[in-house]
Amino acid sequence: MSTSEQEQSAAVVCYRHPARETFLRCNQCGKPICASCAVHMPIGYRCPDCIRGQQKTFETAKPMDFVWAVVVSGVIAFVGSLLVGWLGYFTLFLAPGVGVVMAETVRWVTGRRRSKKLFTMVVITCVVAGLPVLIGSLLPLLLGLGAGVQGLLLLWSPLWQVYYIATLTATAYYRISGTPLRWRK
Ligand SMILES: [Zn+2]
Ligand SMILES: [Zn+2]
Structure with a gap:
């Protein structure tokens, strides 16, 4: 920023x-700040006011947004997981498609407000809503119906369910938050 260069002397x-x-000057608002007030960011020094303002614009979600986001993503993730069993290979296209539909619907019902917590809740909801069908598809295995080669075939459907949940979650998160989903921090 030019303001920080102008008055260096x-x-x-x-x-x-x-x-x-x-x-030192804040590289956003240009206010002079001492070394102990300055917050060192990758883009330069910022004053405490600007840092606080930044966090506020990032957390704009209202309490009802959380309810709607969970309901919408839960219903969409569950309905999608019911289709996986029929679609087989087409799950390759279904999972990201459902992710996009979910992200756009969540953004719509929440008025495009943002919150890190909201995004995390959508991820958790996706996984939880996908579990009933995944567990259902694992039942034959759990009951010991499959042995040997037949057992391997029984794994087919649960594997698609796992793929569906992972792809759906990653796609939806990326589209809602604008940043890729990192499983570990
Ligand atoms: Zn500032
Ligand atoms: Zn100071």
């Missing part, structure tokens, strides 16, 4: 500590 005082001279 003239010492000013920190806007929060009038007794401290400083050469």
Whole structure:
């Protein structure tokens, strides 16, 4: 930013500590800040006010948004998981498609408000809503009906369910939040 370069020679005082001279400026609003107030970001120094404002714009979801997001993503994820059994190979196209539909519907019902917690809840809901059908498809195996080669065939359907849940969740999260889903922080 040009404001930070312009006044480098003239010492000013920190806007929060009038007794401290400083050469640093917030690279967003241009206010002078001392070294102990400045927050070092990858893009430069920011004042505490701008940091706080940034977090506020990121967390805009209202309490009802969480309810709607969970209901919508739960219903869509569950209905999609019912289709997986019929579609077989076409799950390759179904999973990302359902993810896009879910993301757009969630964005619509929440008025495109954002919240990290909201995105995480959508991910959890996707996985939970996919579980009943996944467990159902595992039942023959759990009951010991499949042995040997037949057992391997019985794995086919649960594998598609797992693929469906993983792809759906990753697609929906990426589309809602604008950032790729990282399983570990
Ligand atoms: Zn600032
Ligand atoms: Zn200060």
